[in-house]
Every structure is written in structure tokens, then in C-alpha cells.
Amino acid sequence: xxxxxxxxxxxxxxxxxxxxxxxxxxxxxxxxxxxxxxxxxxxxxxxxxxxxxxxxxxxxxxxxxxxxxxxxxxxxxxxxxxxxxxxxxxxxxxxxxxxxxxxxxxxxxxxxxxxxxxxxxxxxxxxxxxxxxxxxxxxxxxxxxxxxxxxxxxxxxxxxxxxxxxxxxxxxxxxxxxxxxxxxxxxxxxxxxxxxxxxxxxxxxxxxxxxxxxxxxxxxxxxxxxxxxxxxxxxxxxxxxxxxxxxxxxxxxxxxxxxxxxxxxxxxxxxxxxxxxxxxxxxxxxxxxxxxxxxxxxxxxxxxxxxxxxxxxxxxxxxxxxxxxxxxxxxxxxxxxxxxxxxxxxxxxxxxxxxxxxxxxxxxxxxxxxxxxxxxxxxxxxxxxxxxxxxxxxxxxxxxxxxxxxxxxxxxxxxxxxxxxxxxxxxxxxxxxxxxxxxxxxxxxxxxxxxxxxxxxxxxxxxxxxxxxxxxxxxxxxxxxxxxxxxxxxxxxxxxxxxxxxxxxxxxxxxxxxxxxxxxxxxxxxxxxxxxxxxxxxxxxxxxxxxxxxxxxxxxxxxxxxxxxxxxxxxxxxxxxxxxxxxxxxxxxxxxxxxxxxxxxxxxxxxxxxxxxxxxxxxxxxxxxxxxxxxxxxxxxxxxxxxxxxxxxxxxxxxxxxxxxxxxxxxxxxxxxxxxxxxxxxxxxxxxxxxxxxxxxxxxxxxxxxxxxxxxxxxxxxxxxxxxx
Numbered sequence: 001x002x003x004x005x006x007x008x009x010x011x012x013x014x015x016x017x018x019x020x021x022x023x024x025x026x027x028x029x030x031x032x033x034x035x036x037x038x039x040x041x042x043x044x045x046x047x048x049x050x051x052x053x054x055x056x057x058x059x060x061x062x063x064x065x066x067x068x069x070x071x072x073x074x075x076x077x078x079x080x081x082x083x084x085x086x087x088x089x090x091x092x093x094x095x096x097x098x099x100x101x102x103x104x105x106x107x108x109x110x111x112x113x114x115x116x117x118x119x120x121x122x123x124x125x126x127x128x129x130x131x132x133x134x135x136x137x138x139x140x141x142x143x144x145x146x147x148x149x150x151x152x153x154x155x156x157x158x159x160x161x162x163x164x165x166x167x168x169x170x171x172x173x174x175x176x177x178x179x180x181x182x183x184x185x186x187x188x189x190x191x192x193x194x195x196x197x198x199x200x201x202x203x204x205x206x207x208x209x210x211x212x213x214x215x216x217x218x219x220x221x222x223x224x225x226x227x228x229x230x231x232x233x234x235x236x237x238x239x240x241x242x243x244x245x246x247x248x249x250x251x252x253x254x255x256x257x258x259x260x261x262x263x264x265x266x267x268x269x270x271x272x273x274x275x276x277x278x279x280x281x282x283x284x285x286x287x288x289x290x291x292x293x294x295x296x297x298x299x300x301x302x303x304x305x306x307x308x309x310x311x312x313x314x315x316x317x318x319x320x321x322x323x324x325x326x327x328x329x330x331x332x333x334x335x336x337x338x339x340x341x342x343x344x345x346x347x348x349x350x351x352x353x354x355x356x357x358x359x360x361x362x363x364x365x366x367x368x369x370x371x372x373x374x375x376x377x378x379x380x381x382x383x384x385x386x387x388x389x390x391x392x393x394x395x396x397x398x399x400x401x402x403x404x405x406x407x408x409x410x411x412x413x414x415x416x417x418x419x420x421x422x423x424x425x426x427x428x429x430x431x432x433x434x435x436x437x438x439x440x441x442x443x444x445x446x447x448x449x450x451x452x453x454x455x456x457x458x459x460x461x462x463x464x465x466x467x468x469x470x471x472x473x474x475x476x477x478x479x480x481x482x483x484x485x486x487x488x489x490x491x492x493x494x495x496x497x498x499x500x501x502x503x504x505x506x507x508x509x510x511x512x513x514x515x516x517x518x519x520x521x522x523x524x525x526x527x528x529x530x531x532x533x534x535x536x537x538x539x540x541x542x543x544x545x546x547x548x549x550x551x552x553x554x555x556x557x558x559x560x561x562x563x564x565x566x567x568x569x570x571x572x573x574x575x576x577x578x579x580x581x582x583x584x585x586x587x588x589x590x591x592x593x594x595x596x597x598x599x600x601x602x603x604x605x606x607x608x609x610x611x612x613x614x615x616x617x618x619x620x621x622x623x624x625x626x627x628x629x630x631x632x633x634x635x636x637x638x639x640x641x642x643x644x645x646x647x648x649x650x651x652x653x654x655x656x657x658x659x660x661x662x663x664x665x666x667x668x669x670x671x672x673x674x675x676x677x678x679x680x681x682x683x684x685x686x687x688x689x690x691x692x693x694x695x696x697x698x699x700x701x702x703x704x705x706x707x708x709x710x711x712x713x714x715x716x717x718x719x720x721x722x723x724x725x
Contacts, residue, residue, distance in 0.1 A: 215267055334355070
């Protein structure tokens with residue numbers, strides 16, 4: 001009590017000092033307002049000028065509580081406070097503050113109360129606060145509101161962001177989304193919620209009984225983006241049953257096409273909503289996509305993005321971003337680009353909503369549309385100024401506690417490039433750290449129905465191609481890439497490292513990037529990254545529903561990872577039930593006599609099959625040309641090596657088909673790279689700065705000779721079929 005009394009006296013004295021000076025401006029007071037109360041102010045640094053040294057300042061306490069304090073006004077009737085989410089009231093407009101829908105809470109306090117604790121706010125969320133002095137004369141005589149400012153007026157503004165929530169187990173995942181239904185999968189088990197350390201953290205905050213997180217209620221509610229969306233009453237407060245838990249899921253119906261819903265399960269024993277809920281799922285329903293939208297090419301002569309007009313390029317990233325935010329456009333929308341024209345990105349593009357991007361079928365005869373992933377200019381020192389990536393999902397927005405569920409994302413008939421990207425040899429060892437698609441380290445959990453690429457080319461992705469990362473869940477029902485060419489990427493470091501081609505960082509046992517991975521009829525030419533497939537060497541006690549499946553067929557790998565010898569499969573540990581189909585792939589090592597580059601090439605590092613230990617290998621009909629072999633093999637350590645190859649004894653066609661063949665009975669010696677192709681040798685040699693660049697794809701077509709036609713590679717249809725004549 002003494003401490004509070006001392007604070008009140010200090011506050012009153014401080015305010016009286018300001019108010020009693022004839023020369024000082026009194027906020028909210030003028031001759032026109034002579035009959036209104038003085039406008040008080042929250043005690044913040046902008047008016048106390050004491051910063052963190054002020055023991056009576058407004059501040060966030062206890063993670064998600066805000067302690068408010070303000071200057072007292074003698075003789076008033078009391079104070080009225082209210083607060084709202086930043087996104088709703090930060091305009092500074094009175095009509096936003098006076099809209100009841102935008103107000104999260106309010107309170108009226110007596111004249112002797114100069115502090116108030118706003119408790120249990122949403123985590124990681126910015127709030128704005130407003131206050132006015134109440135007059136004993138009643139309405140019409142109260143002071144003006146302090147806090148209506150937009151943030152640009154220091155004396156009219158008070159805002160605080162609550163701190164992030166403690167670690168939260170992911171007990172619900174939504175899939176099988178249709179236009180009006182979805183399935184909520186429920187996993188209550190503490191044992192499957194993460195590592196031992198994570199489980200111990202969860203026990204500090206969540207109630208667990210018999211090894212299960214306690215939950216009684218499932219709620220489905222329309223997102224604030226579409227508050228009037230249909231939702232049957234039974235799902236607004238659904239009481240979970242033992243049958244639901246045993247089944248492991250609840251099927252939700254009666255929802256509205258193309259609308260967004262928030263899904264939670266909660267422990268009703270906990271009084272505070274933000275502590276009662278577990279992870280939140282943010283679900284967009286299927287919708288009926290409209291007719292394809294043609295994005296007409298327009299190269300703006302006044303474009304402020306350097307180099308864009310020089311490439312005669314039309315901006316594209318803003319259109320994809322606007323589509324994501326546009327509730328009137330359903331997932332599955334098809335966007336056409338004009339054939340033979342060039343488009344560009346000026347910023348990363350977050351993929352949070354399914355779509356198709358492709359060259360217009362009516363103009364594809366003019367060639368694929370080209371999409372520049374930034375890379376339209378360089379700094380004076382030669383560094384690439386604006387390399388861009390697609391991004392899986394995005395960082396969480398205000399108050400979001402859940403993940404992002406995305407339908408199919410499809411790219412078709414497009415040529416992607418980052419023309420000014422620099423690799424290790426071009427820029428004194430400093431390189432462009434770009435990918436085709438990456439993920440934010442703090443990104444929200446993501447679930448993709450499919451990620452598909454057809455008939456595209458890729459140049460200038462220097463550090464890696466597809467990367468997931470971060471501590472949240474990532475699940476992909478399918479990744480499919482067909483009829484594509486990858487070349488002219490350079491190398492990220494001198495050993496050809498960087499990140500892998502397909503990097504599926506799990507982070508949690510529930511993650512699965514490789515549920516159904518299909519890579520067919522593609523060519524990778526002399527583009528050194530890391531391994532082709534990597535799960536970050538993760539090693540989990542994977543649940544029974546997690547397994548990998550790879551289908552890798554009819555691909556041509558030319559000088560694949562020779563610089564550092566990275567492997568095709570670099571996983572070490574895989575879940576039980578993993579299946580690897582690896583057939584009719586062609587491996588070529590090629591260089592001219594004057595080229596001194598190393599030709600190191602390795603196949604696999606897979607050591608352990610966890611769980612029941614079941615793995616299916618289906619390796620057969622994989623071939624190589626007959627140059628630069630190590631003990632008769634294209635690999636210094638091949639698929640047929642018994643060490644670090646957990647599937648050695650499980651191949652469907654026998655261990656002999658784990659070997660990469662040179663020929664067959666009709667072609668026992670095989671064929672050399674230059675006998676097979678017009679000129680597969682790289683045009684630039686080590687230490688030429690242009691090494692791994694300058695590829696002429698026309699040189700990869702097969703020679704029209706009897707030797708080629710009689711070769712096993714040609715007769716059996718091995719490798720990418722596009723190079724056959």
C-alpha cells in the first residue's frame with residue numbers, strides 16, 4: 001500500500017507540474033474544450049523520457065500481460081480504458097476505435113486508480129491502448145481519448161506486443177480438405193510430441209494424464225477474414241468422445257467453400273483461453289477456381305527495380321502475393337504467362353495458397369515464358385543485388401499459433417533463371433545464397449497436398465534447389481518433378497557444397513517431406529550442390545504412419561556432384577516402410593583431355609531403418625557411360641556397396657541390379673560420353689571462373705550413329721528420353 005501511495009503521489013506531482021505551466025501545451029485542452037476534463041496520458045518514454053529506468057512505466061509483464069499506468073487528474077470522476085489489436089485500430093481514425101468489433105476489452109476505474117493490469121492477452125500480438133479522463137459532469141464533458149494515434153504522433157500513441165508463447169505440442173493436424181469438409185487428426189500422446197527435452201518443457205505448462213495431453217473440446221470457427229462463413233453449431237463447441245480418441249480423428253462437415261477456418265482443441269480445466277488451447281490449424285476450404293487468368297506482359301519503362309526494363313521484364317511477384325490475400329479467388333487458380341515473354345520477381349514470394357503458374361497453351365509455341373528470380377542487376381563490386389526465392393509458407397502474422405495448409409502448387413512450361421547470380425569462382429569466393437524454393441527459419445508449420453513441376457528449366461540457383469528448415473512441422477503428400485532440366489548454376493563453395501538439391505529437414509518425428517517423391521525424365525548437368533536427397537540425417541522414433549517413398553526414373557545425371565562427391569541419397573536413417581524405386585537412370589562423367597577437374601562421384605549413405613526395419617528396394621536397369629570409372633564403376637562408392645547401404649539385401653531384383661551397368665550382352669563394353677552425345681564435355685575448365693556455366697543444351701542430343709543405336713542405353717530407353725533422336 002505504501003508503494004502504491006508513493007507512486008500515486010509522484011504521478012500526481014508529475015502531472016501537476018506539466019498542467020500548471022501557463023506556457024506548456026496541455027494535451028486535449030483548448031479554449032474550445034474549457035468545459036472538458038484534462039486528457040491524461042499513459043506513462044511511456046515519449047512523455048516521461050526515462051525509458052526503462054522509470055519503475056512506473058507501462059510495460060509487458062508475465063509474457064502476455066500489459067501493465068498500464070497513467071498520470072492522475074485532480075477532481076475527475078475516473079478513467080475509461082480500452083484496447084484493440086494493432087491491425088484493427090492502428091489507423092488512428094476515431095471510427096476504427098469506436099467500432100465495437102475492434103475493441104478487445106475495456107474497463108472503467110475510479111479517480112484514485114492510476115494503474116491497471118490487462119491480463120491474458122494473445123501471445124506474440126501487438127495491441128494498442130487508449131484512455132480518457134471521465135468528468136463528474138457526465139457525457140460531453142469527458143476528456144478526449146489519448147491513444148487514438150497511428151503511431152506517428154508520439155503523444156497520442158501507446159502500443160505493446162506480448163511475448164511469444166511457451167513451446168506448444170502439435171496435437172492436431174488437418175488434411176483431406178474438400179469444399180465443405182476436412183479431417184482433424186488428433187494425437188494426444190506425450191511420447192510422440194517431440195524429444196525428451198521438449199516433452200519435459202510441455203509438462204511444465206500442459207496437463208498430462210496417463211501419458212496423454214488433456215483435452216475435452218474441439219472448436220471450429222470462421223477466420224476473421226470471413227467472419228460470416230457458415231459453421232454448424234455442433235462444431236463450434238464439440239465435446240470429444242473416447243471413440244474420437246480411439247479413432248484418432250474427427251470429420252468436420254457443413255463448412256463453406258473457399259473460406260478460412262480456425263481449428264483448436266482445448267483443455268476446459270484451464271480458465272485462460274490462450275493457455276487452454278494447443279496448436280491452432282488455419283484451414284482454407286476448397287473452392288471452385290475460375291477461368292484461367294492471363295497475366296499480360298508489360299515492361300514498365302519507369303520501373304524502379306534496377307535492370308527490370310533492360311530485360312524487358314514484367315513484374316510478377318506482386319500478382320502472386322495479391323492472389324494469396326484475395327478471398328474471392330479460390331485455391332487451384334491457374335495463371336497463364338505469355339509465351340516467349342519475360343517476367344520477374346523483386347521480392348521473395350510466400351506460397352500459402354495453391355495455384356498453377358504456366359505458359360499460356362495458346363502461345364507456348366513461341367517458347368516457354370521466362371521468370372527471373374531476381375538477379376536483374378549487380379552491385380559495383382559484382383555481387384548479385386536481388387536474388388529471390390519462392391518460400392514455403394511464411395513467418396507467423398499477428399497472433400497466429402497454427403500452421404498453413406496448402407493444396408497443389410504447380411509450375412508448368414516455364415524457364416526460371418537468376419541471370420546475375422554469382423557462384424564461388426566468379427566473385428572472390430563470395431556467392432549468391434539463393435534457391436528455387438526455401439523456407440523461413442521461424443516459418444509456420446506447413447502442409448502441402450502436392451508440389452509439382454513439369455517441363456521447366458532452371459538456371460542460376462547457386463546454393464540449393466528445394467529446402468525446408470525450422471522447428472515446425474513440414475508435411476508434403478507429394479513432390480513430383482518431371483521433364484525438367486537443371487544447369488548453369490555454378491557452385492556455392494569450392495567443394496561444391498551449399499545445400500542439397502532436395503533438403504527435407506524433419507525437426508520433428510511427425511514431419512515428412514518425402515512421403516511420395518517422384519523425379520522422372522529430368523536432366524541435371526554439372527550443377528554442384530550437396531546431396532541429391534537428404535533428410536538432414538534425422539534419426540527419430542518415427543510414428544507408424546510416417547514412411548518415405550522415392551520414385552526416381554529415367555533421369556540423366558551429367559557430372560553430378562563431382563566437385564565434392566556428394567551422394568544421391570544421404571539420409572543415414574529412414575523410417576520403417578520406406579520404399580525406393582530407382583530405375584533406368586543414366587550417369588555420365590565427361591570432360592576433355594585438358595580439363596583437370598576431379599571426377600568424384602558417390603551413391604548412397606543409408607545405415608539404419610528404424611522401427612520394424614522394413615525397407616523396399618527396387619533398383620534395376622541403371623547405366624553409365626564407360627569413361628572415368630573407379631574400379632569399373634561410375635561411383636567410387638556405389639549402390640552395391642554393402643557398407644552404409646541398409647537396403648543391400650532387400651533389392652527386389654537382386655543384389656546384382658544394385659550395380660550401375662556399362663552395357664549388356666549385346667553391348668558388353670558400353671559407350672563413351674562423346675560417342676553417345678554430340679559434345680557433353682563442359683566448355684569451361686578448372687580454374688576458369690566460368691566453370692559449371694555456359695552449357696549449350698544442343699550438345700546433349702544423341703549422335704545419329706549405329707554405335708548409339710546398338711548401345712544398351714539407347715535400346716533400353718535409359719535416361720532422360722528428350723536427348724534421343
